[in-house]
Amino acid sequence: MKLTTITAAVLLTAGAALAGEVAPKDVAFNGGAIEASLTGAPGDAAAGAKIMTTRSLGNCIACHEVTALKDAPFHGEVGPSLDGTGSRWSEAELRGIVVNAKMTFEGTVMPAFYKVDGFNRAGDGYTGKAAPADFPPILTAQQIEDVVAFLVTLKD
């Protein structure tokens, strides 16, 4: 099936970090922040917006309201509104929050989107089955950079 192969290919690239990308286990935090782009290149804000509203990817609006994304239905209220977040946090801090929010907010319910170890009963997506040993992070390095590129546009 065509679609399946494409998804499988995407997952594969997520598992093994591309050359030049920082792998999830090699991410260097400075406090809660990550200074350098994970891909070495800037992200694409429009792609980031799409990732944030897509359930199988970022699904960020499940927990956050974002006025700039109000065309997508059902924004949640578990986390704060992201309006103005680009004024509250630097790009490096935002990258750190999306990669692993627990480095910024201790004990937060916000998931870590670029992390592959330290989980209890990691599952294979939403199947309820155990994850394979080398499961990929929720978002790829490129997708993280795309989301960060969008978040920095959310100025007051």
Added chain:
Amino acid sequence: MTKLTSIRTLAALAVAGSIAFGGVAQADENAELVVNGEITLVTKTAAPDHLKDAMDTIYSGWVFRSDETQAMQADDFTNPGILDAEAGVELWNAVDGTEGKSCASCHGAIEEGMKGVRAVYPKWNEAAGEVRTMEMQVNDCRKTRMGAEPYKYVSGQMGRIVSAISMQSRGEPVNVAIDGKAAETWAKGKELYYTRTGILDLSCASCHEENYGNMIRADHLSQGQINGFPVYRLNNAKINQVHDRFKGCVRDTRAETYNPGSPEFIALELYLASRGNGLSVEGVSLRN
């Protein structure tokens, strides 16, 4: 924006000054649940002592559903789960197994034999030396007393018989024992409740204790109480048993789930039931 939500997100709103987008119909959280115009069910009450440091008030999941769903549960003619409970009464009266008996052969009419039973389950069984859920007890009677095949733990037949039994406690307060021999299982359930699972790294408490009243996508988060179980869900148009729901919630944290009937889910069920001590058993409730 509803009352509960507005209280819980006041701080966030002061910063954000916005409201949830997307038109989800939300109910009046002070509504009363009176079934068939005659049975008043307790859908909010003071939290049991063991929960006092976490919350003051406990709420049935009914409180968080839309006006339409709430109204459907208030009338047995519009609650489709009632049909499953009626089918369960037929199972109760049907002879099955090598001993040529039905449930009624020993327990009499279900209205008599099962009155108040569901309200105290899961319960410590002295002879077996274990905490038993209603499903386990039903299968034990089928196997050891009727010589009949046990039902699959989560299945149409089990859902129906458990619905029929639950209806005989409708309106009675949940009152499970957590002390004595049940204490160890209860403590294990409590630990599971607060343990994060999956790639999303969330515990039951992340959603149902820290965030009840808040929207998560299109869902209005409840306290995840089980006083309403079995539940007829409009989403999948069937009876959902407690462990079925647990499985779905664990799966949604992107975790490897536990199985229905597993020691983990039995312990979690006892603990969860105890968080609802004081709420009414709803018989068969209705949720989306």
